[in-house]
Amino acid sequence: MRESAAERHDRLLGLVRERGSARVSDLASLLGVSPVTARRDVEELAGRGLLDRVHGSVSWPRDAAAPAAPAAGPGGSGLVIGMLAPSSTYYFAEVIRGAHEAAARAGARLILRISDYRPQEDQDRTEKLLAAGAEGLLVAPGWQHPGDPAAFGDWIASLPVPTVLLERTPAVGSPLDGLDRVCSDHAHGVLLALRHLVGLGHGAPLLMARADSPTAVAVRSGYTEALDVLGLRAPREAIDSVPAELAPDAFEEAVQALHAAVRGGIATAALIHNDVDAIQVVQRLAELGVRVPDDLALIAYDDEVAALADTPLTAVAPPKREVGQHATELLVERLGRRTAGPRRHLTLLPQLRVRESCGAPHAPTGER
Known part of the structure; x- marks a missing residue:
């Protein structure tokens, strides 16, 4: 199956995050794409604030956590937060930006995977976030149709780490209804x-x-x-x-x-x-x-x-950016507590x- 742009962006971000910085020409070779495609991808991701670009090279944003896990201590939580989003463009670009900013303020590292609105792949991508060291998860499943939560959602309730749902409202009384969530009204x-x-x-x-x-x-x-x-x-x-x-x-x-x-x-x-x-x-x-x-x-x-x-x-x-920010802050707070505490459903109002x-x-x- 041909790789989508969202999947390619996911790989590109992973490469830069692992290295801290990379030349665009090297990224093209590593991704197996033309230099033109790599430059276009870099420009798009840099435009959304997910990368910094300088003179033919890109680096992980300066306001983000370092590629290596940050040391715990004053000004740094040492947390690794995983985020699953259905897309890195359009609507969810701002949600990701908000989460990225809030993670950086907390001294945490945010790692991202994109499902490209294929809910059948959400679980596998989330497991890879856990394998990469995620201690807590921000999850926006790639649901598209009313039946998708029932068909592709029950696994989320049994995740082994604290989890916050983003921009998703499951059925009342369903297993997912007991999770923390932050949504737009x-x-x-x-x-x-x-x-x-x-x-x-x-x-x-x-x-x-x-x-x-x-x-x-x-x-x-x-x-x-x-x-x-x-x-x-x-x-x-x-x-x-x-x-x-x-x-x-x-x-x-x-x-x-x-x-x-x-x-x-x-x-x-x-x-x-x-x-x-x-x-x-x-x-x-x-x-x-x-x-x-x-x-x-x-x-x-x-x-x-x-x-x-x-x-x-x-x-x-x-309030897309604020959804990402508040969800990350809620997750960081949840990870910092010794007891679970009451779950929260936070609803933010559009303008x-x-x-x-x-x-x-x-x-x-x-x-x-």
Whole structure:
């Protein structure tokens, strides 16, 4: 099976972490890729703060723990923390950054493995983190579908070290429900978006969303809950969104459904998950004669690249970096205790960052 970019990034980070620093040309040879690919990977990882880059070489970030296990004592815990994430890009890049920063402040070493949203490989990758010396774990399983927690999750509850779940909410009463966890409250984020659009004079906003991640599932359920809170009915069933580059025909079908809803007077406002889809939808709608925000007020969900659109998109911003920070702090505290203490479920609230796409006056600091 061809290695994914996420897996290659995982190997690259491991090589730099082991060596402390390395030349990009040497990394290309070790990874078995072209120098161009290695440079592109290094630039991406350095841009996310996971590596430092200077004059053809890269090194483990200066604010991180040293590649060797740090000595315990004043200013250093000597801890090794393992982190399993489904991706090192898009949403989880900021979660990883937050965890990395918090680990560095605690004098701990953070080691990372990426599942590339293949939940069947989560357990094996986590076992490799333990084999590498992880004394505690931050785990964001690569679940994509509602049945994945039951099919690929029970092993997490029996891990031999303290574990904190990241951005995952298991079923109430399940074995995983008894673990520490830190999550974004996506239902609250959706309510912020719908309440803002309704406050601008729109009827019930339409939802266009993916269904391929726990965030997508939470946005969909949060949409139903928000409509109930606001006393509204959905103008039509949610439009299924798909990545344009993977399924162009299905993406076009989704855009056409949204276009028909706008032209038919069914909806004047929409919430779209995620940012990339929202940007591409706006571009295609413009080609079809629908203008944002004049004909359609639009809010995106995730706020990764929403501000970079031609018409900057108002967006719900989950507290991704803070999720990583708080989860790491909770794990460090857990590892430092002699007794287990009560488990904690920490839920952080997203913000709404108001820009031009919803038709409201620009609010630089965003709503909360």
